[in-house]
Amino acid sequence: NAGVMQNPRHLVRRRGQEARLRCSPMKGHSHVYWYRQLPEEGLKFMVYLQKENIIDESGMPKERFSAEFPKEGPSILRIQQVVRGDSAAYFCASTPGVWTEAFFGQGTRLTVV
Amino acid sequence: DQQVKQNSPSLSVQEGRISILNCDYTNSMFDYFLWYKKYPAEGPTFLISISSIKDKNEDGRFTVFLNKSAKHLSLHIVPSQPGDSAVYFCAASGSGGGADGLTFGKGTHLIIQP
Numbered sequence: 707n708a709g710v711m712q713n714p715r716h717l718v719r720r721r722g723q724e725a726r727l728r729c730s731p732m733k734g735h736s737h738v739y740w741y742r743q744l745p746e747e748g749l750k751f752m753v754y755l756q757k758e759n760i761i762d763e764s765g766m767p768k769e770r771f772s773a774e775f776p777k778e779g780p781s782i783l784r785i786q787q788v789v790r791g792d793s794a795a796y797f798c799a800s801t802p803g804v805w806t807e808a809f810f811g812q813g814t815r816l817t818v819v
Numbered sequence: 820d821q822q823v824k825q826n827s828p829s830l831s832v833q834e835g836r837i838s839i840l841n842c843d844y845t846n847s848m849f850d851y852f853l854w855y856k857k858y859p860a861e862g863p864t865f866l867i868s869i870s871s872i873k874d875k876n877e878d879g880r881f882t883v884f885l886n887k888s889a890k891h892l893s894l895h896i897v898p899s900q901p902g903d904s905a906v907y908f909c910a911a912s913g914s915g916g917g918a919d920g921l922t923f924g925k926g927t928h929l930i931i932q933p
Contacts, residue, residue, distance in 0.1 A: 710862070739921075748823070748908060748923035749863070797862050807853060808921065810862035 710800050710811035718817045725785040727814045731800030738781045739799045739808060740773060749797060755781060788818045822846045823911050825924035833932050838896040840927050842909030845890065849911040854883060854894050857906045904931045
């Protein structure tokens with residue numbers, strides 16, 4: 707049973723470009739969560755999705771950031787017009803339900819130059 | 820405003836001794852607490868958890884203690900092994916255990932010295 711898969715592992719974007727981060731949850735998991743870790747910081751919750759639904763996006767910046775988890779395919783975290791402050795490690799986690807521990811992917815390290 | 824605090828950025832312990840990692844929280848609505856371990860360039864991996872109805876949970880070398888009145892929890896690792904060297908994150912949830920809005924501390928870098 708493969709774990710949570712994130713790609714790419716490393717992503718370099720110039721300021722103003724778009725960044726797309728992908729997350730395939732573990733088999734059988736229908737709940738996906740995105741977290742961001744800034745340098746010297748803990749992990750900050752961004753958004754919680756179930757298939758085709760955003761359940762909680764209270765941690766996501768109101769502008770430039772969006773997330774989806776379509777019926778088929780991976781969850782996508784999209785950052786438009788990236789700025790240097792978006793440079794961080796972005797982690798995806800999945801669970802089969804609400805009342806279980808989350809399993810994390812290896813993360814995508816985004817660098818904005 | 821940090822709701823989950825890990826006040827020690829790093830901790831150095833000799834191999835074979837006990838490692839004690841501490842975590843404080845401020846939100847009394849938190850009812851489920853988790854510890855994650857993270858190696859460089861990898862995602863966090865779940866280690867152990869505790870519900871607010873308990874004050875202790877043990878799993879092999881790892882024990883988590885919860886003091887609700889003090890809003891404090893700690894992770895004990897005994898005996899400490901070289902492979903335990905990693906960053907440990909304390910996390911808390913108010914939803915009963917799911918990752919929905921897990922609040923993480925900044926982490927403590929545990930270094931096990933031979």
